[in-house]
Amino acid sequence: MILFFLVSGLFLGWSLGANDASNVFGTAVGSKMISFRKAAIIASVAVILGAVIQGAGASQTLGRLGSVNAIGGSFTLSLAAAFTVYSMTKFSLPVSSTQAVVGAIIGWNIFTGNRTDPGTLITILSTWISGPIIGAVFSVLLYLLIRRIKRASGIHLIRFESLIKKGLIIVGAFGAYSLGANNIANVMGVFVPAFKLHDIDLGLFSLTSAQQLFLLGGLAIAAGIITYSKRVMDTVGSNIIELSAEAAMVVVLAHSLVLFIFSSTTLSDLLARAGLPRIPMVPVSSTQVIVGCIAGIGVYKGVRNINFKLLGQIALGWVTTPVISGLISFFSLFLVKNIFNIDTGSKITDDNMDYYSSVVADENISLIFRYVLIGIIIAGSLALIYYILLERKRVKEIKLSEEKFWKNLK
Amino acid sequence: MALFTRTTKNLILRIDEFIDNVELGLLVFREGIKAFLEKDQKTFLRHLHKLESLESNADKLQRTIENEMITHSILPQHRQEVITLIDKLDEIIDVLKSSLVDYNIEQPDIPASLNKSFLSLADASLFAAEELIPATRAYFRAPHTVRDKLLKIYYFETETDKISKSLKKTIFQDMNELDLAQKSNLRYIINRLEAISDLAQRAADLLSAMAIKIIM
Numbered sequence: 080m081i082l083f084f085l086v087s088g089l090f091l092g093w094s095l096g097a098n099d100a101s102n103v104f105g106t107a108v109g110s111k112m113i114s115f116r117k118a119a120i121i122a123s124v125a126v127i128l129g130a131v132i133q134g135a136g137a138s139q140t141l142g143r144l145g146s147v148n149a150i151g152g153s154f155t156l157s158l159a160a161a162f163t164v165y166s167m168t169k170f171s172l173p174v175s176s177t178q179a180v181v182g183a184i185i186g187w188n189i190f191t192g193n194r195t196d197p198g199t200l201i202t203i204l205s206t207w208i209s210g211p212i213i214g215a216v217f218s219v220l221l222y223l224l225i226r227r228i229k230r231a232s233g234i235h236l237i238r239f240e241s242l243i244k245k246g247l248i249i250v251g252a253f254g255a256y257s258l259g260a261n262n263i264a265n266v267m268g269v270f271v272p273a274f275k276l277h278d279i280d281l282g283l284f285s286l287t288s289a290q291q292l293f294l295l296g297g298l299a300i301a302a303g304i305i306t307y308s309k310r311v312m313d314t315v316g317s318n319i320i321e322l323s324a325e326a327a328m329v330v331v332l333a334h335s336l337v338l339f340i341f342s343s344t345t346l347s348d349l350l351a352r353a354g355l356p357r358i359p360m361v362p363v364s365s366t367q368v369i370v371g372c373i374a375g376i377g378v379y380k381g382v383r384n385i386n387f388k389l390l391g392q393i394a395l396g397w398v399t400t401p402v403i404s405g406l407i408s409f410f411s412l413f414l415v416k417n418i419f420n421i422d423t424g425s426k427i428t429d430d431n432m433d434y435y436s437s438v439v440a441d442e443n444i445s446l447i448f449r450y451v452l453i454g455i456i457i458a459g460s461l462a463l464i465y466y467i468l469l470e471r472k473r474v475k476e477i478k479l480s481e482e483k484f485w486k487n488l489k
Numbered sequence: 490m491a492l493f494t495r496t497t498k499n500l501i502l503r504i505d506e507f508i509d510n511v512e513l514g515l516l517v518f519r520e521g522i523k524a525f526l527e528k529d530q531k532t533f534l535r536h537l538h539k540l541e542s543l544e545s546n547a548d549k550l551q552r553t554i555e556n557e558m559i560t561h562s563i564l565p566q567h568r569q570e571v572i573t574l575i576d577k578l579d580e581i582i583d584v585l586k587s588s589l590v591d592y593n594i595e596q597p598d599i600p601a602s603l604n605k606s607f608l609s610l611a612d613a614s615l616f617a618a619e620e621l622i623p624a625t626r627a628y629f630r631a632p633h634t635v636r637d638k639l640l641k642i643y644y645f646e647t648e649t650d651k652i653s654k655s656l657k658k659t660i661f662q663d664m665n666e667l668d669l670a671q672k673s674n675l676r677y678i679i680n681r682l683e684a685i686s687d688l689a690q691r692a693a694d695l696l697s698a699m700a701i702k703i704i705m
Contacts, residue, residue, distance in 0.1 A: 236564065237504070
């Protein structure tokens with residue numbers, strides 16, 4: 080039963096993969112620089128690595144916004160956020176998973192009578208505004224730089240595009256890594272206090288309880304990318320403004336940098352050591368950042384190129400998403416608590432500050448986790464090898480058919 | 490990654506080789522026309538064979554370039570235009586070859602008094618096509634310089650039209666000693682020569698739009 084509660088988190092992960100992966104590789108796939116299959120594989124691997132290696136930072140900020148202290152509450156608010164993201168994705172509306180989760184947590188706070196920490200809320204809200212602005216500035220600066228280099232070097236167009244393609248793969252992988260690192264907090268953050276799993280020792284490194292949850296969440300995001308993100312990827316980029324190959328790469332790079340900045344504790348520590356203010360570790364909305372980056376390029380090229388109607392719809396989504404998610408969360412918590420009689424959490428007082436109902440610390444669950452994770456990793460690796468072999472066969476077939484054509488012509 | 494690098498390198502070499510073929514074809518055609526007007530059949534045939542081989546090689550290169558661009562998804566946003574441009578360049582070398590082949594079969598009787606005018610016409614038309622070569626090369630390396638290079642193509646195309654009109658006028662209005670069949674045959678040759686600059690102009694139009702797209 081306790082593992083069942085994770086399903087809503089996994090559903091949210093899947094929705095995030097389906098929706099937000101398009102922010103990372105959408106411009107590359109939309110501009111046909113990279114095939115969807117290649118993009119999906121790279122994004123899946125990188126997102127899992129980001130979630131496991133660097134996912135802890137942003138999770139703590141969400142914890143401060145609302146310390147959900149019952150797994151029933153975590154389950155319900157995750158489900159509310161996932162439902163919001165899924166529904167809006169289904170209707171092709173741009174949606175931010177971060178906003179959905181924040182809205183759902185505030186819904187939980189209101190339902191349980193907890194106070195929403197205004198400082199944390201303001202920190203999160205400010206990154207919703209600063210994220211796209213920083214993204215826009217980064218993208219314009221990088222775009223100017225790359226164009227200057229291109230013009231000065233006199234590089235052949237085909238060689239340049241080939242470099243851009245490689246750049247898109249590297250930057251896209253970095254973007255997916257940052258997405259995993261930054262947004263895994265949305266998917267699994269609320270479940271972390273509920274599980275005390277045994278560490279999994281993998282020889283070279285070991286996975287803590289939180290990392291195991293992040294790995295599972297990362298796998299759910301990867302599943303979302305592979306199964307449902309194609310449609311969104313095909314439309315991103317070309318909708319707001321038609322992007323050239325170098326602009327596509329710049330947008331992904333700027334977006335990845337913003338996400339990385341808001342999830343790198345190392346960078347934040349470095350700034351603090353230099354006497355500068357710390358960077359808040361906040362799960363920023365990758366959708367908002369990417370829109371900011373694309374709009375930045377659009378403004379640089381001339382505002383006439385920008386689809387303002389679509390930008391307006393996106394901005395409206397930014398307001399409606401947390402509100403809808405908060406309302407769904409509130410009413411779902413009411414139903415779960417009163418109809419199914421499940422503990423959804425309580426008001427946090429000085430006495431129950433560190434209290435969390437039904438903490439999972441069972442050895443068997445740790446074992447199940449271990450085998451499920453190892454099984455998924457092996458299956459994923461086999462699928463990857465199969466894909467590589469299939470690609471090689473395809474190229475070989477084309478080469479053979481071409482040789483046959485010229486042989487017949489002689 | 491190594492595969493990508495090799496493909497890119499090969500494709501660049503093939504495009505360069507294709508453009509070289511067209512450029513060489515224009516030079517060979519000019520020499521072929523000269524030999525034809527001077528009634529030097531041996532030299533004319535040598536140039537004809539050379540042009541046939543260049544045209545056949547260009548066809549093969551064109552197909553390989555198209556295949557590689559599609560298979561390896563190279564230049565996805567500009568692929569269609571690049572393929573069309575290469576097709577237009579190939580059309581030029583096709584016209585050059587088929588013109589020499591037709592002259593060889595038909596052996597038209599061009600009056601010696603018109604040799605100079607025919608040579609001027611061929612020169613002007615070929616100049617227009619020749620100016621297309623550096624513009625095409627510039628598209629791949631310095632697209633912002635393409636439009637400057639296209640100016641000469643439009644100039645030579647207009648010159649070709651003027652020479653062609655004057656030549657036709659001379660043939661049909663001043664040379665009563667020629668019968669109508671011969672006049673028609675000469676008009677056909679003039680039209681074939683004129684077609685080279687027309688094709689160059691059409692390619693220049695495309696190249697101009699392609700350059701704008703890539704600069705923006």
